[in-house]
Amino acid sequence: MKHCSWCDNEFKTDISYQIYCSATCRDAATKEKIAARYVYARRQKRKGKDRKCKQCDNKLSIYNDDNLCIECNINPSEVSKVLKQIKGKAK
Ligand SMILES: [Zn+2]
Numbered sequence: 029m030k031h032c033s034w035c036d037n038e039f040k041t042d043i044s045y046q047i048y049c050s051a052t053c054r055d056a057a058t059k060e061k062i063a064a065r066y067v068y069a070r071r072q073k074r075k076g077k078d079r080k081c082k083q084c085d086n087k088l089s090i091y092n093d094d095n096l097c098i099e100c101n102i103n104p105s106e107v108s109k110v111l112k113q114i115k116g117k118a119k
């Protein structure tokens with residue numbers, strides 16, 4: 029028995045290099061890898077560039093995908109929207 033590298037389900041296989049239980053898991057893992065590579069490449073591009081917050085002129089981190097710094101990015105209506113979504117899911 030093997031454990032799927034994506035969902036951790038146990039599965040049986042005769043193929044020694046198979047690490048996912050299904051095509052769905054393999055696709056999901058592949059998509060994530062591609063997304064991670066894309067995010068990484070985008071961050072690398074930002075290196076050495078001066079990006080500043082639209083609102084307060086703070087320097088933006090290369091990990092920040094927005095035009096606002098962390099302090100300016102917290103929008104109260106946005107926060108309550110997210111909280112509502114979380115509560116909705118909990119039901
Ligand atoms: Zn799986």
Ligand SMILES: [Zn+2]
Nearest residue numbers: 081084097100
């Ligand atoms: Zn700011």
